[in-house]
Every structure is written in structure tokens, then in C-alpha cells.
Amino acid sequence: MEIQVRRQQRLVNLHDQENANVLKGKSNAILPIKRQGLSARGALGDLNTNAQAQRDIAIGKVAVVTAEYEKKATLNRATIKSNYSHVRSKIDTGLAAAKPIIQPSSRPPMRREESTAGLAAKAIARTKAVLKETQQNKTNDENILKPRKQDSKKPSKLSAVKEDAKPVLKEPTESLGKLKLAEPVKQDSRLEKQHPQLPPDVEDIDAGDNNSPLLMTCYIKDIYHYLTEMELKYAIEPDHLRKQSVITGKMRATLIDWLVEVQRQFSLVLETFHLTVGIIDRYLQAVPNVQRNQLQLVGVTAMFLASKYEEIYAPEVGDFVYVTDNAYSKADVFRCERDIMSKLGFCLARPIxxxxxxxxxxxxxxxxxxxxxxxxxxxxxxxxxxxxxxxxxxxxxxxxxxxxxxxxxxxxxxxxxxxxxxxxxxxxxxxxxxxxxxxxxxxxxxxxxxxxxxxxxxxxxxxxxxxxxxxxxxxxxxxxxxxxxxxx
Incomplete structure (x- = not known):
């Protein structure tokens, strides 16, 4: 029995010592398991209680400072509000004079100072002047739109303008909905002379193509009239090889027959072949004494030019050199190209x-x-x-x-x-x-x-x-x- 009492007393003393170490902040202290009404968590709880008391004191100080700031701000706001009320009264006076349509408010009118009456009178006068100027400008605009009667005594400054000229704006347009977007256009008398009406036994082959923009029915007659003029301007004379001392008609036929094969080999369009023949004949007509060994060079160069004029993907100059079995070089083709274009006046407009x-x-x-x-x-x-x-x-x-x-x-x-x-x-x-x-x-x-x-x-x-x-x-x-x- 005594042994148990001593053991219990020893344990109590051990717990007291450990709690004291915890309060002193020793890191190697061992927390006790239990004690009557006091433990390590209870000690930490006391510490938290002290921290909460300090926080309450700090919040109290902040509250006092905030209350003082709010008091000063309230006084300043009251001062600003009184000044704004004075300015607002002047603004309301000007609006009431300038816009009498606005209905008066149901609230009681604000008090005005004695100096406000003079400002209100000035605002009313200014508003009346603005309205009067606006009405005068409107009257001037209406007078501009109306045609003026010229005085017979005084000569008109605009002598170049015809007397029967109509004003651009006859009357002001009220709405865009009244505008006519599809008015019949009068045909020019010059076009009527160029394109007279068709005879009764002639069919209008362009009548059904008005809705097709690719067929260009509005310009098709002018286009073919132009082509007719071009073929007369760049005509080939009868027996145009008479100026050549070496080149004959058979040699020309041999060249063009060979170019038909070249066209097939390169898959060129027919327009390229027709234009090639036209370039050759125009060049042989313009340049006398072309030598025999230069005739094939003229032919391939003419097709090279026509390819660049008609084809989407024209063959390269090396391809034309190849079909001649390398009888000529690229430099020869380029030199002949410059010569042909200069002799033809840089114009390939002759129709085909x-x-x-x-x-x-x-x-x-x-x-x-x-x-x-x-x-x-x-x-x-x-x-x-x-x-x-x-x-x-x-x-x-x-x-x-x-x-x-x-x-x-x-x-x-x-x-x-x-x-x-x-x-x-x-x-x-x-x-x-x-x-x-x-x-x-x-x-x-x-x-x-x-x-x-x-x-x-x-x-x-x-x-x-x-x-x-x-x-x-x-x-x-x-x-x-x-x-x-x-x-x-």
C-alpha cells in the first residue's frame, strides 16, 4: 500500500516537472498524458487566450482611428455636397430655360441664391439666339435647293451653265424607300448609229445571252468591229514572199507543216498555232532576205511568242531548242524574239x-x-x-x-x-x-x-x-x- 502511494506521488511530481518544461519552451520536453484540470493543451490554450486579448486591444485602436477618419470624411462630404447643390441649382435653371418641354419634377424646387437669377436670364437669351440661328440656316438651305430666278438686268456670273440646266436636288429626299433603283437608261444616240436595228429577216443571236456575263452581249458587236479593223490594219499582202530572195512558198509550207507536229507534241491550243502562222507571215513580209538557215529559228521563236501570249503554261525556251535538234541555242531564240517583236511594233493584236x-x-x-x-x-x-x-x-x-x-x-x-x-x-x-x-x-x-x-x-x-x-x-x-x- 505504501509502495503504491509513493509510486503515485512520484508520477505526480514527474508530470509537474514536464509541464514546467513545456511552459519554458524546451524542445526536448515530453508532453504528459493527463493531469487533473491542467495539461499541455490547456497551457497552449492559455497562451491563445493571451494572444486573443492582444488582438482585441489592437482592433479597438483601429476602430477609434477609423471612427475619427469617418467623422472627418463626413464633414468634408457635407461641405462638398453643399457646393454641388449650389452648382446643380444653376444647371437646373439653364435646362429649364433651354428645354421647356421637360416636365417639372414633383419634388419641391431647390433653393437658389440671389445671383442665380442673372445666370438664368443669360442662359435663356443664349438659347433663343441658338434657336433663331438654326431656323435661319434651315431657311437658307431651302433657298439653295430652289432654282433662283436670274435678273435680266444683271449678267449671270455662271455664263458657262446652260439656262435649261436642272438642279441636282429638285426637292429634299424624305426617305430612301422612295428612290427608284431600276430606272430605264436612255441609249446614247451614237450607239444607235453604230449598231442600227436588225433587218426583219435577220435573227438576233445575242438576245438570249443577256444574263450571261461571260458572253458580253453589251460589247460583242464593238469587239468584232474592232477585230475587223485590226485585220485590215495588219493585213498580209498577196504574194508577200516576193521580197524574199531565198524563202519560197514551199519552204513556208514545210515550216508550218512541221509546226503542226510541234503543236501536237507540246499539246498547245489551236489559238497558239493560228497566232504563230500570223507572226511568221507578218515577219517575212516586213523583213526581206531572210536566210534559209534562219527560217526554222523564226518558226520556233514565233511559236514561243504565241505560247506566252495564249497558253496558261507555256513551254520553256529549252523545249523549243530541243525540237530543233539543238540547231540553235537559247541565246539565238532570245535574240530572234527581240528582233521579231521590234519588227512587228510589239503588237500581236492581229486577229486569228x-x-x-x-x-x-x-x-x-x-x-x-x-x-x-x-x-x-x-x-x-x-x-x-x-x-x-x-x-x-x-x-x-x-x-x-x-x-x-x-x-x-x-x-x-x-x-x-x-x-x-x-x-x-x-x-x-x-x-x-x-x-x-x-x-x-x-x-x-x-x-x-x-x-x-x-x-x-x-x-x-x-x-x-x-x-x-x-x-x-x-x-x-x-x-x-x-x-x-x-x-x-
Missing amino acids: PLSFLRRFVKAAHGTSKNHHLAKYFVDLSLVEYSMAHYRPSELAAAALCLSLYLLSRKTLEAVWTPTMIYYSEYTLEHLDPIIRKIAKIVVNVKDSRYKSVYNRYLDPKLAKVSALPELKEEAIQELAKIPSTTYL
Whole structure:
């Protein structure tokens, strides 16, 4: 029993010592498990209580300072408010004078000082002056819009203006909804003289194309009128190789027949080939005494120029050097290119037969077969030297007339209608010698040494028109029997 009492007393003393170490802040002290009413957490709780008391004292000081600041701010706000009330009264007085439409407020009116009455009177006077000036400006604007009566005694300063000139604005526009967006436009009298009304027996082939912007119905007649002027300006003379001492018609035909193969090899469009022939003839007509060894260089350079003019992806100059079996260099082609362009005046505006042919096929309501056959006739004519002096529109009209005649089995008079005469501007009497020359070339093409065009039109994409049975029948044989030797 005594031993237990001593052990219990020893434990109590140990707990008291550990609690004292904790209060002193020793880090190696061991916290006791329990004691009656006092523990380590209880000691920390006392410490927290002291910290809370200090925090309350600090908050009290802040509250006192805040109360003093609020008191000063209230006094300042009251002073500012009194000053603002004075200014506000002046503003209200000016608004009441300037805008009498505003309804008065239900609140009692604010007190004004004695000096406010003078400011209000000045504001009212200023407002009346502004309203009067606005009305005067409005009256002046209305007078400007009205036409003025000129005094007969005093000469007018604007002598250049006609008396019957109308004002730009007759009356002020009230709303945009009353404006007319689609008013009929009066046609210019000059256009009526250039494009007279069609004869009663002529069809308007452009009447159904008004809604197509690509066909350019408003300008199509002017375009073909311009092309007609250009083919007369850059015409090829009959027997234009007479100035050449070396180059002959057969040499020219050999060159163009070879260029047909080059066109097929490079897959160039037909416009490029037609333009190439035109460049060659214009150059040979302008430059005399071209040597034999330079003729092929002129041909490939002309096709090089035409490719850059017509093609989307033109062949490179090295490709044209390659097809000549490296007989010329790139420098030679560039040198010849500069020479050709300078001799032609840097103008490649001479039209080609294909441009007219498309227009004439449309006027004749021709089929694709008619179109391909007419192109075949035109290409055969370009190789022949005796056909070089004909205008592109003449070749196109004669080739289409022959194509319509062979495929329709009608007479030439029935094929070449007044509509075709109007749009081509050629009568059947004018085209008859050209048609007979083309018929003779077609009949003799199998016996000719220049068969590149014939072979090209054996392509199924071109309807194999060069092998049509109509080209062997009696109708074309009769036309080829009576050749025309005269130049037109």
C-alpha cells in the first residue's frame, strides 16, 4: 500500500516537472498524458487566450482611428455636397430655360441664391439666339435647293451653265424607300448609229445571252468591229514572199507543216498555232532576205511568242531548242524574239480565224461537227501559201459555208442565209472563189506532202472529220473542178 502511494506521488511530481518544461519552451520536453484540470493543451490554450486579448486591444485602436477618419470624411462630404447643390441649382435653371418641354419634377424646387437669377436670364437669351440661328440656316438651305430666278438686268456670273440646266436636288429626299433603283437608261444616240436595228429577216443571236456575263452581249458587236479593223490594219499582202530572195512558198509550207507536229507534241491550243502562222507571215513580209538557215529559228521563236501570249503554261525556251535538234541555242531564240517583236511594233493584236469562226458557228446554229470540219478547212488553208493573203474572217466564213454545205446537203444559197451575211459581212459571191480553193485543197490533201493537219484531224476528239465520207463525194468534187486563180 505504501509502495503504491509513493509510486503515485512520484508520477505526480514527474508530470509537474514536464509541464514546467513545456511552459519554458524546451524542445526536448515530453508532453504528459493527463493531469487533473491542467495539461499541455490547456497551457497552449492559455497562451491563445493571451494572444486573443492582444488582438482585441489592437482592433479597438483601429476602430477609434477609423471612427475619427469617418467623422472627418463626413464633414468634408457635407461641405462638398453643399457646393454641388449650389452648382446643380444653376444647371437646373439653364435646362429649364433651354428645354421647356421637360416636365417639372414633383419634388419641391431647390433653393437658389440671389445671383442665380442673372445666370438664368443669360442662359435663356443664349438659347433663343441658338434657336433663331438654326431656323435661319434651315431657311437658307431651302433657298439653295430652289432654282433662283436670274435678273435680266444683271449678267449671270455662271455664263458657262446652260439656262435649261436642272438642279441636282429638285426637292429634299424624305426617305430612301422612295428612290427608284431600276430606272430605264436612255441609249446614247451614237450607239444607235453604230449598231442600227436588225433587218426583219435577220435573227438576233445575242438576245438570249443577256444574263450571261461571260458572253458580253453589251460589247460583242464593238469587239468584232474592232477585230475587223485590226485585220485590215495588219493585213498580209498577196504574194508577200516576193521580197524574199531565198524563202519560197514551199519552204513556208514545210515550216508550218512541221509546226503542226510541234503543236501536237507540246499539246498547245489551236489559238497558239493560228497566232504563230500570223507572226511568221507578218515577219517575212516586213523583213526581206531572210536566210534559209534562219527560217526554222523564226518558226520556233514565233511559236514561243504565241505560247506566252495564249497558253496558261507555256513551254520553256529549252523545249523549243530541243525540237530543233539543238540547231540553235537559247541565246539565238532570245535574240530572234527581240528582233521579231521590234519588227512587228510589239503588237500581236492581229486577229486569228478561230475568233471569227466561233461567232459564225453561233449565228448558223452549227453543231460541233460543223465546227470541227470548218477548223480542218482553216488549218489546211494556213499551210497553203496561196491562201495566206486572205483575211482571217474570210477564211472562217468560207470554211464554215463549205462545212454547212457538205453536212446539210443543201445548196450554198440555202446555207448562207441573210443572218450569216449580216454577221459575217460577206456575201456568197464574195466567198465563192475562196470556197472553191478550199475544196481543191481538201480533195488533193491525200496526194500532198503536207499531211500533218490531215493526220491531226483523224483524232476521235475532233470527230475524225478529215476522214468523213462527205469529203469524197461528188458535191465537193464539183466545187474543186472550177478553181479561182484571181486574188481577192
